[in-house]
Amino acid sequence: MPETAIQKAERLKQEQNPWNELPRLLASFRRGAAAIDPDDLSHRLRWWGLYTQGDGAGAFGAAAPYFMLRIRIPNGLLTAAQTETIAALSEEFGRGLADVTVRQNIQLHWLEAEALPEILERLEAAGLTSKSACGDDPRNLTGCPLAGLDATEYADASPLALAVNRALLASGDYYNLPRKFKISITGCRDWCSNPEINDVAFTAFPRPGARREDRAGALGVPSPAERQAGGGAQPRQAPRQSIEPVWFGLRVGGGLSNTPFLALPLPVKVAWQQVVPVACAIAGLYRDRQELRQSRAQARLKFLFLKHGWTAAQFQAELERRLGFVLEPSAPDPAPVPEFRDHLGIYEQKQAGRYCVGASVPRGRLHAGQLAALAEGARRFGASEVRLTAMQNAVIPHVAEGNVMALVGHLEHWELPVRASAFRRGVMSCTGKEFCKLAVTETKSFAATLMAELEQRLPDFPVPLRVNLNGCPNSCGQHWVADVGLQGARVKTTNGPADGFDVYLGGGLGAGARLSQKTLGRVLATELPDRLEALFRHYLAGRQPDESFRDFVARAGTAALEAVLGTVPAAETPRREHQTFVPVEDLV
Ligand code: HEM
Ligand code: SF4
Structure with a gap:
């Protein structure tokens, strides 16, 4: 019997650890795309964040010998120098494009095989990597981009995100997982890193009466007692500020794709120094579940619950068996009241006289000049730090009060507005057909x-909304958790098939989290501005005071809203035709 796709994927992972294959891969890149082993091309390159891509006009495979590279940016934290490196690589090798992703990464496109060795070398020299950014392995660690800055946070959990990142990538133990594995760790109150849609999520909550040493221990920083005794690990990274110690709630099994599932809370609380071992133990638990290696489509951690009958209690028992200790029981920490956390605007930091400035990167697309401008802004007006958000935006922290307006002017000059319309703030998009073969x-x-149309039609729309676009059901752009989720679909017309979308409404995370509901199928892309305009006007006319769009959808019901969407009103403003493939220079 011929080998099936999953048998092949599993065999290749068993035969070789792609993390150890870099020297061989680099040698083959130097000989050009045609010289790359087909199994490397279709599988192993992903372990280094590399995917083949299309040519931007519909061709894939040998006709489009280009790569996309996902650069892993744990917790979205970049230095100005790192940002400049990525900008330079984008300019020199990537036709000036750089996409900020929903997991706080940056993706370069249009890379040619021969350039990859230099690109990976320059990333490494800058302290960056693309290791484990794609593939069946631990993906980028996400966290709050305001970690250490936000006066209301429970803790700056970013050192933990970096510690878990190091632990998972340093060891060869976690390269061969059934499929991708996503972790989020946040100390903020707003859960802006979307914990509920991760395989594992740690969310901080206050821990009255705990000692500070609990926190230092996890980083290898000796406690005062250890220091007195002359022992303890060498400091690897000092805590960035003094904060109250916390517990972490633990959720497992979240994920989207075509089978969305919100992570299950376990009835436990995790201490600071337990986070790294718990994250590694769950990675090990996931790795060893052979039942998750039978189908690529049902290989994520969530399928233990969805398909194999696991319960939260069973998961906890297996986790504790692996850990060798029992976790402290606790009622799950409640999800926060939903806030629109795109980090746009100017916020006072917990550090007196310092501000962070969040700029909009519409649909996550930057050009190299804008990326360099972020770095320049951070150097001139901040503390040479740039942070990326899960809503595909950028934040420059540590700006002195007297520099704030100069930075705002600098960012606006580069079309990175700090103030933006509801639609500019809320539209997010996956990679789509331009580069993605699925x-x-x-x-x-x-x-x-769509953003420009809605802005023009409803210029004073008062409520920020999440409008998320995906080019297929895989939901890389998270349509399941958006107010308006658009899932790509082909629509028959008298002139043949055309781009369209299924319209999903009413999704969102936080307290009262809901997945969006399919409300109208196969709407032509060209008709969407009219239909969404009608929907948003209906919401404005019919909502109760302060009623969110999500709550309005739940109250109105999908049948009523299908009728609103289904009637295309005469456009109140002239239509602009949507071109399917816009030349790249027009996009940036
Ligand atoms: C079976 C195939 C795939 C599935 C099921 C899938 C699913 C997903 C999901 C659910 C996310 C959500 C991110 C999150 O957790 O917040 C995601 C992220 C993403 N996916 Fe995919 N995806 C697939 C293939 C691809 C391909 C082929 C591309 C492009 C060539 C792609 C590009 C992206 C990008 C850019 C992100 C952003 C997040 C990141 O940095 O990891 N995906 N994917
Ligand atoms: S949602 Fe579909 S089209 Fe969009 S990047 Fe993911 S796989 Fe590609």
Whole structure:
């Protein structure tokens, strides 16, 4: 019997650890795309954040010998120098594009095989990596981009995110997982890193009466007692500020794709120094579940609950068996009241006289000049730090009060506005047909068209909304958790098939988290501005005071809203035609 796709994927992972194959891969890159082993091309390169991509106009495979590279940015934290390195690589090798992703990464496109050795070398020299950014392995660690800055946070959990990142990547134990494995760790109150849609999520909550040493221990920083005794690990990274110690709530099994599942809270609380061992133990638990290696489509951790009958109690028991200790029982920490946390604007930091400034990166697309401008802004007006958010935006922290307006002017000059319309703030998009071979529709350029149309039609729309676009059901752009989720679909027309979207409404995370509901299928992309305009006007006219769009959708019901979406009103403003493939220079 011929080998099936999953048998092949599993065999390749068993035969070789792609993390150890870099020297061989680099040698083959130097000989050009045609010289790359087909199994490397289709599988192993992903362990180094590399995917083949299309040519931007519909061709894939040998006709499009280009790569996309996902650069892993734990907790979204970048230095100005690192940002400059990525900007330079984008300019020199990536046709000036850089996409900020929903996991706080940056993706470069259009890379040619021969350039990859230099690109990876320069990333490494800058302290960056693409290791484990794609593939069946631990993906980028996400966290709050305001970690250590936000006066209301429970803790700056970013050192823990970095510690878990190091622990998972340093050891060869976690390269061969059934599929991708996503972790989020946040100390903020707003859960802006979307814990509920991660395989594992640690969310801080206050721990009255705990000692500070609990926190230092996890980082290898000796406690005062250890220091007195002359022992303890060498400091690897000092805590960045003094904060109250916390517990972490633990959720497992979240994920989207075509089978969305919100992570299950376990009835435990995790101490600071337990987070790294718990994260590694769950990675080990996941790795060893052979039942998750039978189907690629049902290989994520969530399928233990969805398909194999596991319960939260069973998961906890297996986790504790692996840990060799019992976790402290606790009622799950409640999810926060939903806030629109795109980090846009100017916020006072907990450090007196310092501000962070959040700029909008519509649909996550930057050009190299904008990326360099972020670095320049951080150097001139901040503390040479740039942070990326899960809503595909950028934040520059540590800006002195007297520099804030100069930075705002600098960012606006580079079309990175600090103030933006509801639609500019809320539109997010996956990679789409431009570069993704699984896509059925183009997304990035349509997102720009849609944003401009809605801005023009409803200029004073008062409520920020999440409008998320995906080019197929895989939901890389998270349509399940958006107010308006658009999932790419081909629509038959008299002139043949055209780009369209299924419209999903009413999704969102936090307290009362809900997945969006499919409300109207196969709407032509060209008709969406009219239909969404009608929907948003209906919401404005019918909402109760302060009623969120999500709550309005739940109250109105999908049948009523299907009728609103289904009637295309005469457009109140002239239509702009949407081109499926806009030349790249027009996109940036
Ligand atoms: C079976 C195939 C795939 C599935 C099921 C899938 C699913 C997903 C999901 C659910 C996310 C959500 C991110 C989150 O957890 O917040 C994601 C992220 C993403 N996916 Fe995919 N995806 C697939 C293939 C691809 C391909 C082929 C591409 C492009 C070439 C792609 C590009 C992205 C990007 C850019 C992100 C952003 C997040 C990141 O930095 O990790 N995906 N994917
Ligand atoms: S959602 Fe589909 S089209 Fe968009 S990047 Fe993911 S796999 Fe590609």
